[in-house]
Amino acid sequence: MSRKFRKWVDAYQDQAWTLARYLLKDPAEAEDACQEAFVKLWRNQDQIDPERIRPWLMKVTRNGCLDRLRRRHPTEEWEEWQQPDDGAVWIQPGPLQDLQQHELGAWLKHSINGLSEPYRSLVVLRDVQQHSYEEVANVLELSLAQVKVYLHRARKQLREQLAEVRP
Amino acid sequence: MTDERQPPGQPNGQADRPDERLDERLDVLFRQLGVERAPPGLTRRLHRIPREEGYRSGWHRLFRPAAVPRWVLAPALAAALLAVGVVLTLPRGPSEAEVLQARRDLALAFRYVDRAGVITGREIKAALGGELRDPVKDNLSKHIPFTEQSLKEETS
Numbered sequence: 001m002s003r004k005f006r007k008w009v010d011a012y013q014d015q016a017w018t019l020a021r022y023l024l025k026d027p028a029e030a031e032d033a034c035q036e037a038f039v040k041l042w043r044n045q046d047q048i049d050p051e052r053i054r055p056w057l058m059k060v061t062r063n064g065c066l067d068r069l070r071r072r073h074p075t076e077e078w079e080e081w082q083q084p085d086d087g088a089v090w091i092q093p094g095p096l097q098d099l100q101q102h103e104l105g106a107w108l109k110h111s112i113n114g115l116s117e118p119y120r121s122l123v124v125l126r127d128v129q130q131h132s133y134e135e136v137a138n139v140l141e142l143s144l145a146q147v148k149v150y151l152h153r154a155r156k157q158l159r160e161q162l163a164e165v166r167p
Numbered sequence: 168m169t170d171e172r173q174p175p176g177q178p179n180g181q182a183d184r185p186d187e188r189l190d191e192r193l194d195v196l197f198r199q200l201g202v203e204r205a206p207p208g209l210t211r212r213l214h215r216i217p218r219e220e221g222y223r224s225g226w227h228r229l230f231r232p233a234a235v236p237r238w239v240l241a242p243a244l245a246a247a248l249l250a251v252g253v254v255l256t257l258p259r260g261p262s263e264a265e266v267l268q269a270r271r272d273l274a275l276a277f278r279y280v281d282r283a284g285v286i287t288g289r290e291i292k293a294a295l296g297g298e299l300r301d302p303v304k305d306n307l308s309k310h311i312p313f314t315e316q317s318l319k320e321e322t323s
Contacts, residue, residue, distance in 0.1 A: 002217040009213045017205035031209045038213050042220050108196045127197040159189040 005042055012054055013038075015129050016061045022112060022124045023065040033068060037061040058131075058139045062121055104165070111161055118142065119154035126151055 016037055020030035037060045041053070048056050112123050118140050125131045125139060126147075137147045205213075261269070 002221070005217050006214060009210070009216075013205040013210060013213055014202045017209060018203045021203060027206070031206070031212070034205070034209055035212050035216075038216055039220065042216050104196055105199050108193075109200060127193075128200050129202055155190065155193065158193055159186060162189050162193060163185070 005045065008041065008053055008057075009038060012057050015054070016057055018129065019058060019061055019121065019124055020065050022109075022120060022128075023062065023117075024068060025113060029068060030065075033061060033064045036064050052138075055131075055135050055138045058125065058135075059141075062139060066117070107165060108158070108162075111158055115154055115157070119150060119157075122147065122151050123154050123158070127155075 013034065016034045017030065020033045021027065024030045024033060037057055040060050041048070041057055112120060112128070115123060121140060122136060125136045126133070131139070133144055133147055136142075136151075137144050140147065142150070
């Protein structure tokens with residue numbers, strides 16, 4: 001049992017960590033959120049389909065992060081932060097011109113961090129971690145159509161921002 | 168993993184091109200970002216979970232419903248019920264009070280039979296004559312000594 005769990009830790013810790021890092025930004029809090037998710041995995045391992053460990057873990061990690069954010073944003077700021085909206089979905093990262101390729105990576109990370117939920121989780125899970133659409137829909141509890149529409153919106157915003165930086 | 172990305176196209180193919188170019192650049196950047204490696208401190212914390220949780224859960228994990236396959240629960244329950252049933256139906260000797268009560272009930276029953284015998288004897292005598300009466304009407308209770316005694320106790 002312990003060996004199987006160790007295998008899951010080795011296979012999925014980086015993905016859980018990356019998601020928590022993007023959502024929470026604070027590394028110490030991201031570590032705590034990851035640990036909480038894996039403790040839940042340990043406690044519920046008998047009830048989870050072994051084929052669906054990764055989406056289950058991603059969902060629990062994300063929910064844990066959102067709970068932490070909710071505690072961090074006790075007022076309507078949270079509502080505003082997590083609502084998908086037709087309007088601007090990210091906070092402007094600021095004027096960036098003539099960036100080198102490695103700087104572009106940092107810029108993109110900053111831009112993803114500025115996206116609101118569920119756009120940020122969508123981009124991290126689908127574009128950064130390359131999960132399938134079905135898995136993303138499962139993790140975020142959205143329909144496949146919603147995943148495609150929201151992802152399209154998020155990428156459109158990122159494209160427009162990239163066009164400003166690198167026309 | 169296949170890249171199914173196909174943003175809803177615009178009617179004009181020309182307008183799609185800059186978007187496609189930007190999309191490709193974004194994809195390159197996403198690939199560069201990739202998945203971050205978890206810090207070694209976190210890996211150590213995660214590897215410690217089974218030990219820390221295991222001590223706490225211990226043997227009472229067995230009582231969690233999912234710890235035992237469900238098919239085991241039905242025979243286990245049936246076996247427990249059977250054991251209770253066997254204990255309840257085991258033959259045991261009657262108590263003294265029960266024996267006394269049974270004797271009283273039996274004596275009463277014989278009194279009814281005797282009464283019926285007397286009445287029947289009268290009817291036989293009336294119909295057939297005295298010779299045939301005695302073998303039919305003789306008290307049954309006089310052949311069973313303890314019922315005689317019980318009758319005396321009750322009438323005294």
